[in-house]
Amino acid sequence: FVLDHTPYFGISCESPIELEFLKTRTPGFIPMTPICKSLWTSSVESAVEYCRIVWDLFPQGKLVRFIASDTVAHILNTWSPSQQNLSHIMNAMSLIGVPPPHALNRNLEYTVLHGLRAAIEALSDCTDIQAKKKKNQVFGDVQTKLINRCRVICITSARDNDSMKRLEEIFLSVLQQQNKVAAGSDRLLIIDHCHLVIINTFPVNIESQVNNHPPKNLSTILTTEVHSIKAPVISNKLSTLILEHYNLASTTVTGIPMKEEQNASSSANYDVEIYHSSAAHTAILKGNALDSAAIRTIKDGLEYETVTLKWCTPRGCTSSELQNCTGMHRITPVDVNSRPSLCLINFLLNGRSVMLEMPRKTGGKITSHLLAAHGGEIFIHTLCTARSVLEDPPSISEGCGGRVTDYRITDFGLLIKQNALVPIKPAHVDESNKPNQKMKTRLNRHTKYWPLTISSTLIFNLKGYIDPLPTIITKEKITDEEMFQCKRIIYNLISLEGKNESLYPLNTGQRVKGQKREDQYxxxxxxxxxxxxxxxxxxxxxxxxxxxxxxxKFNFDDEKLSEKVELDEALRELDHIGSSNAEQDVPRASVIRATTDSPMSPPPLTSITPPVTKSFNGRSSGIYSAPKTLLDVFTTQEKAKSRPEFSGRLIGNAVTKLYANHKHTDLGSRGESMEVE
Known part of the structure; x- marks a missing residue:
């Protein structure tokens, strides 16, 4: 960090601090003069809070240097681990004090460039870890490659874009000169890449002439970006930047029950935001897209997303109990001084643990994370939301992960059989139409529309009404007879809808409760x-x-379709489809009745009307002709009997031999065969 300590940063940021008085105001109460922070105070608080988050989440390995710049560069700490803490930084800040109110010496130049030069020199110095790696390289360890990448965050104030551009150019020039010096030194390191982040700040009542610009490469070793923001919101900008710089993520624990401070008998729900490694969200964000979008929201007044997880009331669960975790990462609260954050931290440090639930878009919720403390440090644990490797693998009937249980397994097996591959001799391969490409085309045609689950389709569950239309329509070419058959199925469905019959037969148990027949159709x-x-x-x-x-009729925006044909018209066209000879009309009418009349349906109204006089051997002209009477049915059944008539009845009053083919060897006293009249 390079902080501007020039006299300009001693001015007020013109943002009064709101104070709350516990006692009521008396009539003679004199209001206090509004108190505002200076630009220097806002800069220091934001930078220190940035470092607090870094050192909380990364106790080792992440080193931060502080440099204040006025007439000279004030180096507040070194790369030594003993000076990488907030106490040392705050003590050093108190020693240099606030910026001077005015230039004490006109001959001295107050500028932030002194601090930037000192920062580049500090980046060339070896840390303890870098010195150890460099020593290993000297002794021939070729596997240890030392790369010196760094970042400089400068909080300053510039007049306009030209001043900011000159500042970037000077920084690049000093960086290149320092690399030349480091190349000829055994003690210094060459800076492979530097990321310069300039935060241009100003009071609330002033409009800045400096524009923001996203990261851009000034050279192969320098990337710069500029953020022009008002002084009170420097901390908000650094909160957004720290997530990018250290690959962090934000989680908001919502619904934390907490007793009111003034009224201990009542309680309210509070929210606490925490930072941690972004790897803790990898599992839930890779899941269902709708569920992930439901828990991700933009933080109010900020530029980053936070994942909202709900507090799950602990049920005697302690941190000592084992959980099936896939990851564990340190956490730190964003607002460390707020009462909800303090209560949550103390609750966890006392040995308790908190389960976090992720709501689902489809309903229900799943426990996705666990907050628990280990050795005085608080961690977020990513729980395994899928099957454990210790469990038996799921069967195919359970589906992937044991969640989907209604896959169309039978239909999928039929699809495999219909598209089975067999070897073919090279001599029979047609170069113009290769078998592999032909099979890919066939598979693409068969799977243009193929729902995976039973619950996601309706027509494939109505095989009695739809078959064989799905099989015919996926063929490469269809005959006229198959086309007529598909049209006949469509007309039958029109007939069903006209009769307002349910698509789900009553004896199958497939009818969905609460679903109207209009919605089914x-x-x-x-x-x-x-x-x-x-x-x-x-x-x-x-x-x-x-x-x-x-x-x-479909409700299409780009097509104007005709009205739905009436039931009589559909049936009339159905009677004229295909061959119209007399032998095919009767079985077709019976097929129509079989497909349109449910076994449990009541008899049609025409069946209770008085019978129409009609010859029993006359053929009906359609499926709506008058029904046969009971006498006609009985007579038809009698005529259909295949038993032959007696010969005597056929000839008349004649004598015929009974059992003509029956021969006896011993006739006994009866003699000749018996004759009957």
Whole structure:
């Protein structure tokens, strides 16, 4: 960090601090003069809070230097681990004091450039870890490659964009000169890459002339970015930047029950935001996209996302109990001085643990994380939300992970059989139409629309009404007879809808509770339209699709379709489809009745009307002709009997031999065969 300590940073940021008085104001109460922080105070508080988060999450390995710049560079700490703590930094800040109110010596130059030069020199110095690696390289350890990458965060104030551009150019020039010096020294390190982040700050009542610009490469060793923000919100900007710099993520623990400070008998729910490694969210963000989007929100007044997880009331669970975890990362509260944060931290440090729940878009929730303390440090544990490796593998009927249980396993097996591959001799391979490409085309055609689960489809569950339309429509070419058969199925569905019959037979137990028949038919028509639209391979396929559009009205924005045909018209067209000879009309009418009448349906109204006089051997002209009387049915059954009539009755009053083919060796006293009249 390079902090501007020039006299300009001693001015007020013009943002009064709100004070709350516990006692009521008396009539003679004199209000206090508004108190505002200076630019220097806002800069120091934001930088120190940035370092607190870094050192909380990374107790070792992440080193931060502080340099204040006025007429000279004030180095507040070194790379020594003993000086990498907040106490040392705050003591050093108190020693240099606030910026001078005005220039004490006109001959001295107050500028932030002194601090930037000192920062570049400090980046060339070896830390303890770098010195150890460099020593290993000297002794021939070629596997240890020392790369010196660094970042400089400078909080200053510039007049305009030209001043900011000159500042960046001077920094690049000094960086290149320092690398030349380090190249000829055994003690210094060459800076491989430096990331310069300049925060241009100013009071609330002033408009800055400096524009923001995203990270850009001034050279191969320097990347710069500029953020122009008001002094009171420097901490908000650094909170956003720290997530990018150290690959962190934000989690908001919501619904924490806590007693009110003034009224201990009542309680309220509070939220606490914590920072941790972004790897803790990898599992839940890779899951269902809808569930991930539901828990990710933009933090109010900030620029980063936070994941909201709900507090789960502990049920006697302590941190000593084992949980199936896939990761563990340190955490730190964002607002460390707030009462909800203190209560949560003390609760965890006392040996308790907190389970965090992730709500799901489809309903329900899942326990995804655990907060617990180990050795005085608090960690967030990522719990395993899938099956454990210690459990038995799920069967295919349970589905992936044991969650989906209604896969179309039977239909999938049939699909595999229909597309089985066999070896072919090279002599029979047609170069213009290779078997592999032909099979890929066939598979693509068969899977244009193929729902994976039973619950995600309706038409594939209505095989009694739909078959064999799905099989025919996926063929490369269809015959006229198959096209007529598909149209007949569409007309049968029109007939079912006209009779307002349920698509789910009552004896199958598949009917969905609370679903109206209109909704059933609407879902069926929409899915059938999707199936046909995705299989427009030839003109015959399109004719079937056009037949559906003519018979049923869809709410399309780009197409104006005709009204749905009436039931009588559909049945009339059904009677004229295909061959019209007399032998095929009767079985077709019986097929229509079998497919349109449910076994549990009441008899039609025409069956209770008075019978119509009609010859029993006359053929009905359609499926709505008058029904046969009981006498006609009985007579028809009698005529259908195959038992031959007695010969005597056929000839008349004649004598015929009974048992004519029956021969006896011993006739006894009866003599000749018996004759009857």
């Amino acid at each position: 609407k879902a069926m028509w929409n899915e059938l339209e999707t199936l046909l639209k995705k299989n427009l391979h030839t003109l015959d396929h399109r004719n079937i699709y056009n037949c559906l559009l003519e018979c049923h």
